[in-house]
Amino acid sequence: MLIExxxxxxxxxxxxxxxxxxxxxxxxxxxxxxxxxITVPAALATFACIAFAFGALTYAHVTSDFSVQNVVxxxxxxxxxxxxxxxxxxxxxxxxxxxxxxxxxFGAVVALARNSVPPILRANTLGVQAAITxxxxxxxxxxxxxxxRLNPAPVEGRDLxxxxxxxxxxxxxxxxxxxxxGFSISFAFAIAALIEGRIDAxxxxxxxxxxxxxxxxxTVGIAMGSYWAYYELGWxxxxxxxxxxxxxxxxxxxxxxxxxxTVVMEKRDALKVWTVLLAILTFSLSLLGTFLxxxxxxxxxxTFATDPTRGTFILGILVLxxxxxxxxxxxxxxxLRQGGLFAPISREGALVMNNLxxxxxxxxxxxxxxxxxxxxSLTGEKISVGPPxxxxxxxxxxxxxxxxxxxxxxxAWKRGDLAAASQRLFIGxxxxxxxxxxxxxxTWGGPVGAPLGIGLGAYLILGAALEIxxxxxxxTVGLSLRRAAGLPRSAWGTALxxxxxxxxxxxxxxxxxxxxxxxxxxxxxxxRAGPYVAVxxxxxxxxxxxxxxxxxxxxxxxxxxxxxxxxxxKRFYASRNxxxxxxxxxxxxxxxxxxxxxxxGTDGSVGIRLYYKPLVLLIWLGAVVMALGGGLSLTDRRFRxxxxxxxxAVRDTAGPVPPHSVPAE
Amino acid sequence: xxxxxxxxxxxxxxxxxxxAALGLVLTAMRDTIVFFRSPTEVAGQKVAPGTRxxxxxxxxxxSLKREADGKVAFAVTDTGSTVQVRYRGLLPxxxxxxxxxxxxxxxxxxxxxxxxxxxxxxxxxxxxxxVADALKAQGRWQEGTGKPGQGSSGQGSSGQAQxxxxxxTAVQ
Numbered sequence: 001m002l003i004e005x006x007x008x009x010x011x012x013x014x015x016x017x018x019x020x021x022x023x024x025x026x027x028x029x030x031x032x033x034x035x036x037x038i039t040v041p042a043a044l045a046t047f048a049c050i051a052f053a054f055g056a057l058t059y060a061h062v063t064s065d066f067s068v069q070n071v072v073x074x075x076x077x078x079x080x081x082x083x084x085x086x087x088x089x090x091x092x093x094x095x096x097x098x099x100x101x102x103x104x105x106f107g108a109v110v111a112l113a114r115n116s117v118p119p120i121l122r123a124n125t126l127g128v129q130a131a132i133t134x135x136x137x138x139x140x141x142x143x144x145x146x147x148x149r150l151n152p153a154p155v156e157g158r159d160l161x162x163x164x165x166x167x168x169x170x171x172x173x174x175x176x177x178x179x180x181x182g183f184s185i186s187f188a189f190a191i192a193a194l195i196e197g198r199i200d201a202x203x204x205x206x207x208x209x210x211x212x213x214x215x216x217x218x219t220v221g222i223a224m225g226s227y228w229a230y231y232e233l234g235w236x237x238x239x240x241x242x243x244x245x246x247x248x249x250x251x252x253x254x255x256x257x258x259x260x261x262t263v264v265m266e267k268r269d270a271l272k273v274w275t276v277l278l279a280i281l282t283f284s285l286s287l288l289g290t291f292l293x294x295x296x297x298x299x300x301x302x303t304f305a306t307d308p309t310r311g312t313f314i315l316g317i318l319v320l321x322x323x324x325x326x327x328x329x330x331x332x333x334x335x336l337r338q339g340g341l342f343a344p345i346s347r348e349g350a351l352v353m354n355n356l357x358x359x360x361x362x363x364x365x366x367x368x369x370x371x372x373x374x375x376x377s378l379t380g381e382k383i384s385v386g387p388p389x390x391x392x393x394x395x396x397x398x399x400x401x402x403x404x405x406x407x408x409x410x411x412a413w414k415r416g417d418l419a420a421a422s423q424r425l426f427i428g429x430x431x432x433x434x435x436x437x438x439x440x441x442x443t444w445g446g447p448v449g450a451p452l453g454i455g456l457g458a459y460l461i462l463g464a465a466l467e468i469x470x471x472x473x474x475x476t477v478g479l480s481l482r483r484a485a486g487l488p489r490s491a492w493g494t495a496l497x498x499x500x501x502x503x504x505x506x507x508x509x510x511x512x513x514x515x516x517x518x519x520x521x522x523x524x525x526x527x528r529a530g531p532y533v534a535v536x537x538x539x540x541x542x543x544x545x546x547x548x549x550x551x552x553x554x555x556x557x558x559x560x561x562x563x564x565x566x567x568x569x570k571r572f573y574a575s576r577n578x579x580x581x582x583x584x585x586x587x588x589x590x591x592x593x594x595x596x597x598x599x600x601g602t603d604g605s606v607g608i609r610l611y612y613k614p615l616v617l618l619i620w621l622g623a624v625v626m627a628l629g630g631g632l633s634l635t636d637r638r639f640r641x642x643x644x645x646x647x648x649a650v651r652d653t654a655g656p657v658p659p660h661s662v663p664a665e
Numbered sequence: 666x667x668x669x670x671x672x673x674x675x676x677x678x679x680x681x682x683x684x685a686a687l688g689l690v691l692t693a694m695r696d697t698i699v700f701f702r703s704p705t706e707v708a709g710q711k712v713a714p715g716t717r718x719x720x721x722x723x724x725x726x727x728s729l730k731r732e733a734d735g736k737v738a739f740a741v742t743d744t745g746s747t748v749q750v751r752y753r754g755l756l757p758x759x760x761x762x763x764x765x766x767x768x769x770x771x772x773x774x775x776x777x778x779x780x781x782x783x784x785x786x787x788x789x790x791x792x793x794x795x796v797a798d799a800l801k802a803q804g805r806w807q808e809g810t811g812k813p814g815q816g817s818s819g820q821g822s823s824g825q826a827q828x829x830x831x832x833x834t835a836v837q
Contacts, residue, residue, distance in 0.1 A: 234755070341671045344678070356679055360686040367690050371698075382701035382795050384719055384769075392693040397686060518754060570758070579758050598755035599731070609755050 003068055006056025007147040013049035013104070014137040016042050020107075020130035024123040036119070039126040043111035046133060047104040054088075054101045057146050061088050067153035070094065070146045076159035076575050078546040086170035087160045092294065092310070093146035095173060099290070100136045102174075102181045106210075107133065110185060117206045124192030125185070132184055135317050143310045159546065159575035168228030172221060176248060179218025180286040183255055185210040187283030190276045191325055194332040199272050204265035207279070209639045211262060215255045216630040222248050223623030234581040234596035236516065236611040238619055241390040246369045247289030253362035254282040257355045259630075264348045267413060270339035271352070278355070280329060284322040285362070291318050292369070346416040350408030357401035364393040402456055402505065405498055406463025410470070424470050428462035446513060453509020460502030464495040490636040497629025504622030507590075510615035520598075520607045530612035532593050533557045534566075539606055547571040549582070552597045552606050556586050563588065568595040568608075590617040699769060703799035707772065708746035714774045720748060721767040721796040729762055741766060741778070743796075745803045752780040765796040 020042035027036035060068045061084050064077045074091045075084060083090075089098040107129045110122065117125070140146070189207040193199040225248070230238045239245060261275045291314045342348050368385045376382055406428065410421040436455030443451065471491065472484035515530040527534045537553040551569040555562050566584030573580070586593040591614045598607030701719045702712055712718055720741055728740035736753045739762075750768055760766060760783060770780035 234758075341668055341675070343671065344674050352675070353678075356682050360682050364686055364690050368693075371694070382719075382798075384699045384701065386697070386699060386769075388697035389693045392697060393686070393689040396689055397682075581755075581758055596755065601731075607755055 002056045003060055003065070003147050003149070006053040007145070009049040009053045009056070010137060010141060010147075013046045013053070013100075014134055014141065016046045016049065017104075017130040017134040017137060020046065021127050021134055024127035027123065033119075036123040039123045039130070040111040043104070043107040043126050043130070046130070047101075047108035050097075050101050050104045050137075053147075054097055057094060057097060058085060058088050061085065064157065066155065066157055067149050067151070068146075069148045069150045072150055072154055072157045074160050075157040076546055077156060078575075079160060079165070080545050082167065082170060083160060083165045086167075087164070089173050090160050090164045090169050093140070093144045096136070096140050096144055096294075097146055098173065099177055099181060100133060100140065102177045103129070103133050103136065103184060106182060106185050110188075110210075118202065120196065121189070121192055121203065121206065124195055125188040128188035128191045129184060132188070132321065135320065139310075139313050139317065143313050156575075159573060162547070162571065162573040162576060162578055162580040163232060165546075165573075166228065166232060168224065168232065172224045172228055175217050175224055176221030179214050179216075179221050179255075180248075180251060180289065182210060182214025182217055183251060183258075183279075183283040183286050185214070186258060186279040187325070190279035191328065193276060194328050194336075197332060197335050199276065199336050201266050201269050204262045204275070205638065208259075208262040208266060209634055211255065211258050211279075212630050212634050215252075215259050216627040216634070218248070218252050218255060219623050219627045219630070222252060223620045223627075227620050230616075231583045231585060231594075234583050234609070236514070236594055236596075236609070236613065238511075238616070241368075241387045243369050244293055246365050246390075247292045250362050250365055250369070251282055251285040251289060253358050253365065254278060254285050257358040257362075258282050260351050260354045260358075264351050265339070268340070268342065268348050270342060270348060271355075272339045273333050273336055274355070276333065276336070277329060278359075280322075280325045284318075284325070285366075287318050287321060291315060343415050345411065345418050347408065347411045347413045349416070350404055350411055353404050354401065354408060357397055357404075361394055361397040361401070364397065365390065368393065399456070402460060402501065405460060405501070406467070409463065409467045409494060409498065425463060425466060428459060428466045431462055432456070432459035443513065450509045450512035453512075454506050457502040457504075457506035457509060460505060461499045464499040464502065468492070468495050488636055488638075490633045490638070493629045493631070493633025493636065495629070496632055497626045500622045500625030500627075500629055502622070503618050503625055504620075507615050507618030507620075507622060510618070511613065513614050514616070515612045516609065517611075518607070518609045520601065520605050522603070522605045525605075527608055527610045529593070529610040530614075531558055532563070532610075532612055534593075534595060534608070534610050536606065536608070539600060539604065542569070544571065546575065547573045550597075550600055552584075552595070552608065554584065554595055554608070556593050564593075566593065566595050568597045570597055570600075587617065590615050590621065592616050701767075701795045703743045703802065704741055704746040704748045705743055705799075705803065707748050707778075712772055714772050717769070717771055719767055719769045719795070720750065720778050720780070721765070721799060722748075723796070723800070724760070724762050724764055724766050726762045741768065743799045743803050748778050749776070750778045750780050752783055754781075754783070756783055767796065 020039050023035050023038045023042070027033070057068075057070065059065075060071050061075055062081070064071065064075060064084070066072050066075075070091065070093050074087050074094075079087065087094075089095045107126060110117065110129065111126060113122075186207055189203065189210070193203055225245075226238050229240075230236070258275070258278045261271050261278055264271045265275050291311070294310060294314055368389050372383050372385055406425050407418075407421055410416075410424055411418075432455045435458045436451050439451035439454050440448075468484060468487065468491070471487060472480050474480040474483050517527055517529045519525075519527050521527055521536050523536055523538055525536050527536075534554045534556055537555055540551050540553060542549040542551050549569045549571045551567045554566050554568070556564050556566060564586040566586045568584030569582045571580050571582055572578075581596050581598075584595045591612070594611040594613055596609050598609070600606045699717050699719055701721060704720070704722050706712065707720065722741040722743040725740040725742045725747060728738075730738045732738065736751065737756060738749065738751050740747050740749050742748075750770075752768065752770075767784040768778065768780035769782040769784070770778055772778050
């Protein structure tokens with residue numbers, strides 16, 4: 001019964017979102033503010049309905065209701081509770097339901113954010129948001145109903161794909177979707193601005209927190225997925241330039257550009273038309289990502305079996321929203337008042353460089369991802385575009401961008417002084433160079449790229465630190481500390497996020513030093529990777545709740561002394577007749593020793609792949625630091641207080657901040 | 666600087682970066698893309714020795730041999746032709762005889778394919794699309810069953826396509 005009510009709630013949510021979509025349009029014709037204000041309760045009710053439907057499906061999964069087809073196909077009564085819950089979105093129907101749930105959640109939050117958004121803009125934004133919600137609800141109800149029943153009900157389910165029975169599934173998709181779908185708000189704001197024909201700094205201030213929040217979630221979501229693939233796939237790789245990965249990287253690149261261009265718009269009232277286009281493109285890339293992943297048109301290491309009929313529907317959604325929004329842009333953008341131009345050497349000039357390089361990098365990733373599809377549909381020739389392509393195109397665009405980052409932070413708005421900026425950054429540059437030379441000297445004869453990358457990362461971190469130091473430096477230490485504490489949180493956020501990029505760059509560069517070895521060894525046998533030796537103490541069977549496991553017990557030694565134990569295993573899930581490797585990880589500081597097992601021979605020998613991955617955790621820690629920086633920026637005064645530009649009195653009481661440092665980002 | 670000069674500087678810089686990006690893409694396209702070939706195409710001399718490509722098909726039943734040092738040898742077939750493959754490394758969990766596989770590497774002059782990558786799939790009934798197409802070309806594919814028409818060892822699981830978790834999407 002609950003299942004049918006859940007299904008009904010979804011249909012109700014569709015009707016509500018259609019209402020929410022139509023009302024602002026009607027209101028703009030009649031000028032009736034009551035019609036416009038209906039969008040707020042409609043957005044809340046839509047969210048409530050979808051949340052109820054999601055709850056009903058979760059209940060069915062938790063109680064193992066095998067009369068529901070979705071539960072039968074993706075659950076098993078013996079499955080641990082956490083995977084029963086995360087299994088709700090570990091399948092196509094459930095994950096689409098999570099997608100719209102988050103979409104409706106963002107809509108509800110916008111509806112509740114009364115102070116920060118002007119009413120007409122909010123109503124139009126909610127209308128656009130409702131249109132997206134309605135189309136995706138229709139998609140779920142027509143092609144991917146999670147509530148269909150089976151009669152007679154089987155006694156046992158087919159279990160969730162064992163690769164997904166991992167805590168990663170509980171965290172990664174929700175975070176990723178919060179990011180993907182969060183950009184729908186920026187998109188809705190952009191469309192609303194185009195419809196209204198009005199765009200100004202207030203628009204930028206309204207849209208920026210949403211963009212920043214989505215960006216933070218996407219950053220952590222991608223990092224989480226990368227770490228999951230790293231330990232789950234057992235190849236020791238953390239990024240494969242796989243189409244499915246690119247599908248999430250493209251909105252991230254565009255979203256990063258958007259986060260920066262909204263700053264220019266907010267502070268300088270420039271780059272308006274471009275920012276609107278970028279907001280449209282960012283969400284379009286999120287939709288494209290959804291299409292690429294859900295439709296199964298790509299061959300990826302991460303894809304599962306897919307149903308092509310759904311692909312056609314999503315392609316239709318894609319054409320409707322991307323085509324429609326770009327057409328609207330082409331029609332309305334010329335009516336928007338252009339912002340001012342500015343000096344090339346300035347903070348905004350540096351942010352334009354940021355946008356330029358990020359967009360170019362995003363475009364190369366897009367070409368590399370779609371080219372195989374285009375070529376196959378045109379000529380029938382099948383190709384794969386892999387890491388060599390992306391390393392050759394993406395890196396040459398990313399490196400100059402990273403070199404510009406510390407300069408961008410240091411330059412002043414309007415008119416910057418390149419010589420003064422270089423002078424301030426000189427210490428950072430010199431220290432980074434020293435670190436590079438030291439790294440080259442220590443690892444003489446090793447790969448050259450790694451020390452250079454480490455130097456680049458150090459330069460980014462030092463540049464971020466110098467920015468804070470320069471702005472806070474006073475006559476005494478106490479004054480400097482007080483000034484540092486009084487800097488706007490967005491300044492700290494920027495520095496933290498940029499330092500996070502540096503941390504990630506160091507982690508990536510250090511992977512050139514990772515060592516891999518592979519051997520089939522007997523009990524007591526040894527395998528060496530870098531400074532570490534793994535000794536096989538034995539191979540043991542073990543039983544889990546819904547699997548049996550063969551575990552290799554390895555002692556890791558460094559110079560004869562044991563430093564830890566790792567137990568990589570191979571799990572066999574009888575319900576799916578499928579085995580899955582579980583990598584064994586030993587974390588030493590921010591480095592890891594990583595082992596995975598292959599086949600066990602009849603003579604007790606076992607194939608072991610051992611990696612030493614120096615500084616590998618920095619890759620993901622850096623991403624977390626980036627997101628923390630974004631989060632810190634979100635708590636900045638100007639987002640908490642409605643419209644600070646109108647309340648100079650508030651700012652004057654902000655503490656011992658020297659006046660010249662206030663307006664800077 | 667005048668407005669006009671500022672604008673021309675902006676346009677110049679944008680043009681330069683975009684041209685650089687285009688140049689990089691075109692250069693990379695020429696050198697780094699990898700073609701997909703079926704065993705029949707390899708047998709038909711469509712591939713020059715020494716070029717990197719992806720070979721896809723079914724792992725021939727009974728062909729898997731494990732050698733010392735973690736080396737494995739197996740044969741990839743599209744039921745029309747067969748190519749011997751050598752690979753050093755751990756095979757993915759879902760690698761099985763009679764199942765679809767995609768490998769990447771170089772064809773040696775002696776006709777053996779030396780693979781450095783064997784692609785894993787996440788689902789036991791999933792058939793790589795390229796392999797499915799190659800098998801269709803040989804008339805060995807039953808549409809809609811998610812399995813080759815013959816030569817498949819029983820996998821226990823029902824034939825219909827599994828619903829597919831997104832989850833792993835972004836590794837992101």
